[in-house]
Amino acid sequence: MKVLIVDDEKHVRDGIKLLGEWEQNGINEIFEAVNGEEAIGLIQTIKPEIIFSDMKMPKMDGTQLLEWIKDNQPNSKTIVVTGYDDYHYMRKAIHFGSIDYLLKPIDPEILNQTLVKAVAEWKKEEADRQRKESSSQLINEMKPVYRDRKLTQLLNSESMKENLYEEFGFQLSQNYLVALVRINGRTIEAFQGDRDLAYFTVLNVINEILLENECGIGFRYLSNKGEIVIIFWNKFDLIDELLGRIYTTARNVMEISCPISIGKPVNQSFKLIDSYHHAKQVLLNSNILEKTKRVYRQDVLQPDALRNLMAYSSSIELAVQAGKIEAFEDVINQIVNDYTENGYLSLNQLLHFENEYLVISRKWYKTYNLPFKATDNIEKRVDLFFCKNGTFQLEKYIERKKREISVFLKKVRRSTQEKHSNIIYEIEKYLQANFDRDVKLQEISEHFYISREYISRKFKQEFNVNISDYVVKIRIEKAKSLLKNSQLKIYEIANMIGYQDDKYFRKVFKKVVGVTPNEYRAEYVNQ
DSSP states (O other): OEEEEEOSOHHHHHHHHHHOOTGGGTOOEEEEESSHHHHHHHHHHHOOSEEEEESSOSSSOHHHHHHHHHHHOTTSEEEEEESOOOHHHHHHHHHTTOSEEEESSOOHHHHHHHHHHHHHHHHHHHHHHHHHHHHHHHHHHHHHHHHHHHHHHHHTTOOOOHHHHHHHTOOOOSOEEEEEEEOOHHHHHHTTTOHHHHHHHHHHHHHHHHHHHTSEEEEEOTTSTTEEEEEEOSOGGGHHHHHHHHHHHHHHHHOOOOOEEEEEEESSGGGHHHHHHHHHHHHHHSBTTOSSOOEEEOSSOOOOOOOOGGGGHHHHHHHHHHTSGGGGHHHHHHHHHHHTGGGOOBHHHHHHHHHHHHHHHHHHHHHTTOOOOOOSOHHHHHHTTBOTTSOBOHHHHHHHHHHHHHHHHHHHHHHHHHHHHHHHHHHHHHHHHTTTSOOOHHHHHHHHTOOHHHHHHHHHHHHSSOHHHHHHHHHHHHHHHHHTOTTSOHHHHHHHTTOSOHHHHHHHHHHHHSSOHHHHHHHHHHO
């Protein structure tokens, strides 16, 4: 805390400095002034919490100084110090709010009691000031949230008391009109992802222009993400001009593009929602390929006949089966030409396309048992492709789709290769389990749903032997094991491993092993 001692006599100033218990009262800076004029300069600079002042001084006396302090630095606590025990001075000190009236020569005990009292009162009042300031700051922070909630209720045809209209500056009128401002992902990015700051800043621009013209109010529409609603109640002939100013200011000052659409006029507050729906449809019908116009008006709504991506399902299926991105070129070009006919692509059509694209993507990923990860927020997906001027970057969007399709096809190829590799080993297990009967290639093909040609080729690549020779190898190994049992006849062993003709078995065994079954058994017995 800081103390200022104002007196034209140096020994008085020195006496107060010497007698005061400053540190105990949290005072760490002491300043001096010889008259009222000098004191005012210091007060404006240092803003002391406690001021000791003489009453009789040259240039500006204590009475004038106390009056100035009351008007200009009322938070400071003043203590009058004078050599005159005069009721006139005492009355002045009380009138200007001084803590106490000290007579010279100064009694140290009274001085410090007064100092303790002055510090305590200043601290109490400062705590009250800070509490009020915090409360006021909280109220100011809550006002926009409260306004947004109440005006959202009003737009949704809920009742609203007249005093609340006045609180927001909302004016009752015979006619109203709603405009809709779209806050897309690019706008949020411009504020480092701080959504609340983005809304706050854009609304400041909007309401500053509206307040200047006393014709409307803007608020964050809480029923839908990414929307600011403006309600006009006056100056309808200026709406296009004012909205143009709002759009241009946001683009030039903040380098963001917030497209705006205008609804139809209505004559009752409960019909505001009709004007909003009209504005919403106008925005959805807006041509996102246009490079200049960003304030849209459509007095008579034209139905937007949406194309369906599902109509291209057969072409897409053929391209997927081909397994190469080149197979998609024709179908992509056809879709682009159809969807952007006459240089027109509505926001509604784009959102509809993106939604169908996600549905089809999920279907194909599921068909090939591949994990599919993508946000369900359609608007967030398309917002990436609007430049800061608000134009939709069609070429970048198409290239992104091609990359996504290419990634899908690569995953399909990788998954198919892994699947087929695993199937070849499943076929090997199948042969080992059925070695004792004549398993045809057609049987394997039907069992595993793979072509005979593919099975023959991949089996040979994996095991360096064809299937028939592999079966012979299994049978001979099994025969070797059985021959070690001297109780079994040769023809019995032949039957057990799948040979009905024991002569043929003997012939095959000798060809593979190099000795006859009997010679192999005799050799084992001798060992």
